[in-house]
Amino acid sequence: MSTKPNSIEARDIAYHLHPYTNARKHQQVGPLVIESGEGVYVTDNNGKRYIEGMAGLWSVGLGFGEKRLVDAATRQMTKLPFYHTFTHKSHGPAVELAEKLVTMAPVPMSKAFFTNSGSEANDTAMKLIWYRSNALGQPERKKIISRMRAYHGVTIASASLTGLPNNHRSFDLPLQGILHTASPHHWRDAQPGESEEAFATRLAGELEALILAEGPETIAAFFGEPVMGAGGVVVPPRTYWAKIQAVLNKYDILLVADEVICGFGRTGSMFGCQTYDIKPDIMVMSKQLSSSYLPISALMANDRVLDPILDESDRIGTLGHGFTAGGHPVAAAVALETIKIIEERNLVAHAAEMGELLREGLRRLESHPLVGEVRGVGLIAAIELVVDKAAKTALEAPGALGGLFNAELQEQGIICRNMGDAVALCPPLIIQPNEVRSILDKFASALDTVSRKIFDGATEKVA
Numbered sequence: 001m002s003t004k005p006n007s008i009e010a011r012d013i014a015y016h017l018h019p020y021t022n023a024r025k026h027q028q029v030g031p032l033v034i035e036s037g038e039g040v041y042v043t044d045n046n047g048k049r050y051i052e053g054m055a056g057l058w059s060v061g062l063g064f065g066e067k068r069l070v071d072a073a074t075r076q077m078t079k080l081p082f083y084h085t086f087t088h089k090s091h092g093p094a095v096e097l098a099e100k101l102v103t104m105a106p107v108p109m110s111k112a113f114f115t116n117s118g119s120e121a122n123d124t125a126m127k128l129i130w131y132r133s134n135a136l137g138q139p140e141r142k143k144i145i146s147r148m149r150a151y152h153g154v155t156i157a158s159a160s161l162t163g164l165p166n167n168h169r170s171f172d173l174p175l176q177g178i179l180h181t182a183s184p185h186h187w188r189d190a191q192p193g194e195s196e197e198a199f200a201t202r203l204a205g206e207l208e209a210l211i212l213a214e215g216p217e218t219i220a221a222f223f224g225e226p227v228m229g230a231g232g233v234v235v236p237p238r239t240y241w242a243k244i245q246a247v248l249n250k251y252d253i254l255l256v257a258d259e260v261i262c263g264f265g266r267t268g269s270m271f272g273c274q275t276y277d278i279k280p281d282i283m284v285m286s287k288q289l290s291s292s293y294l295p296i297s298a299l300m301a302n303d304r305v306l307d308p309i310l311d312e313s314d315r316i317g318t319l320g321h322g323f324t325a326g327g328h329p330v331a332a333a334v335a336l337e338t339i340k341i342i343e344e345r346n347l348v349a350h351a352a353e354m355g356e357l358l359r360e361g362l363r364r365l366e367s368h369p370l371v372g373e374v375r376g377v378g379l380i381a382a383i384e385l386v387v388d389k390a391a392k393t394a395l396e397a398p399g400a401l402g403g404l405f406n407a408e409l410q411e412q413g414i415i416c417r418n419m420g421d422a423v424a425l426c427p428p429l430i431i432q433p434n435e436v437r438s439i440l441d442k443f444a445s446a447l448d449t450v451s452r453k454i455f456d457g458a459t460e461k462v463a
């Protein structure tokens with residue numbers, strides 16, 4: 001880090017409070033300042049280039065230099081830089097994007113509603129679900145089931161849906177009435193000898209037991225990411241989604257698929273729902289929707305959800321919900337162009353192909369003493385690091401091994417992210433085979449470097 005008093009690093013430390021950062025540690029270590037990007041690469045302010053192995057925050061599907069998105073934004077900014085959609089107003093980009101999303105939905109959906117972040121979209125989904133229960137004359141049907149290790153955002157409602165301790169601790173969350181059932185991580189949580197199918201049956205049984213204990217008439221909805229992202233890339237075991245959906249259908253519980261990471265090609269299909277044959281009532285999307293060039297998110301809902309809501313808005317006189325910038329015309333124009341490019345360039349099939357290459361390479365690392373599990377689907381993957389393969393344990397301090405490995409990767413020019421001791425990979429959809437190979441080479445050498453540090457007696461320093 002530069003120590004110059006007026007450097008960007010020094011000013012960052014002085015003035016900038018960072019999300020998901022240890023604020024005191026930040027005063028010591030300072031920021032990594034990224035200055036520019038092109039393709040799958042970003043460059044810092046010292047001229048060092050990195051492969052962005054996480055597409056930013058699982059989000060820059062088209063990479064960092066897509067001129068067509070810039071042009072789409074410029075055109076719309078010039079024509080109509082802002083308009084809203086409150087009180088019967090509308091504009092072309094919002095209508096076109098709503099139509100596009102509803103048309104491309106993998107299951108029948110009837111309308112789209114626009115928000116600005118994944119958190120806002122999930123928050124909105126929850127509010128609409130409560131509104132619907134009241135509309136149906138079922139005011140007791142308000143509880144929501146989410147899962148441990150789920151990530152649905154950070155607003156008061158969506159952080160409550162999120163099933164990670166650091167999103168609840170000291171925030172007085174989760175809200176009452178939001179329940180968390182087990183996460184579907186076979187490698188970590190299956191009993192000895194339990195097959196993926198048997199594990200999935202057990203989890204569906206646990207879900208049903210929870211519903212019965214709470215009273216099925218009090219449960220409104222189940223939220224789930226097709227593949228859990230920020231919880232550590234948890235790929236569901238075989239038959240999981242079929243069994244979960246059978247339970248939800250039995251008790252007439254709505255299903256919300258949070259496609260914020262999975263949507264638009266990440267899992268090797270356009271939507272995660274297609275990869276796992278999920279039939280949601282509500283779909284939530286963001287991130288790759290605009291390749292994150294501008295903030296935008298959306299939810300789509302089917303008639304089963306919307307009919308009572310439309311009637312309730314008529315009874316009350318308005319649907320009293322909406323964000324100033326929801327469906328922002330410039331962001332919507334960028335989203336439309338993003339989807340157009342994904343379709344034109346067959347990036348879903350390309351991502352599936354690059355994902356194969358990536359997972360094949362990662363699987364070759366499975367015999368390394370530090371690798372406990374390699375998991376993934378499409379172009380999203382993780383390796384779980386351990387020091388004891390049989391016990392599936394890492395260093396004494398949770399996340400220390402993952403942090404060490406992640407830091408070594410960054411040193412070698414790969415930006416990844418460790419969630420505890422799982423290190424995730426979620427590169428832009430446009431990645432090319434030589435860039436995948438480059439990531440794999442760096443993973444192999446970083447594993448060796450870290451393993452020398454661990455097994456040559458430096459453990460206590462990092463634990």
Ligand code: PMP
Nearest residue numbers: 117118119151152153258260261
């Ligand atoms: N849902 C999922 C599945 C996510 O991964 C995220 C962000 N990582 C969110 C919701 C929240 O999105 P945002 O950060 O835009 O609020």
